[in-house]
Amino acid sequence: MPDIKLYSTPLSGHCHRVTLLLNMLSLPFEATEAGAGVRQTEDFARLNPLRQIPVLIDGGHVLTDSNAILVYLVKRYAPDSHWLPEDPLKAAEVQKWLSRAAGEVRFGPASARMVKQFSAPEAYESALQISAKFLPQLEQHLESHEFLATGRATIADLACYSYVATAPEGGVSLTGYPAIQRWLARIESLPGFTPLPALPLPEIAG
Missing domain, CATH: 3.40.30.10 (Glutaredoxin)
Incomplete structure (x- = not known):
């Protein structure tokens, strides 16, 4: 154990x-x-x-x-699981989305949430701009993919999920992104899923 x-x-x-x-x-x-x-x-x-x-x-x-x-x-x-494939191309796809989680997701939706909910000393307008550029790209990708990197959930999905799901808590609307919403629902249907505690929604940006 x-x-x-x-x-x-x-x-x-x-x-x-x-x-x-x-x-x-x-x-x-x-x-x-x-x-x-x-x-x-x-x-x-x-x-x-x-x-x-x-x-x-x-x-x-x-x-x-x-x-x-x-x-x-x-x-x-879980070395032989779907969470992190051994196949070089699939592994590279996972790494790409881990980088997006540490980049656009962190400095877009996550930053906006930190400012609105916790008064973090970060640039809110920059977070909105990054979110406005990233979310349409994510939507386009998910229009033809059920998950981010492969045909099954990987750690890339988990890395990106939390701050995309809570984007509205930072004033970043997910209205108009149906593919993203379907992806969020797929993650939430996985065995073992537990949500983040909900925070009050601020006024939606834009």
């Missing part, structure tokens, strides 16, 4: 993607609240000098960066 501990907070999309995979792989874990106060402690800094979450501890291994944690969990506990 794995001995897994996850430092996280319930409202973080970065933590949510890791929680989703742990649940979908049926891996038991201990969730430890790591709010801002915890992250400022020296004990936490020894786990992650950047003082960021999530942090996953598996036995004697300490893992940081949510996308890196996703890769580790699949390679460690």
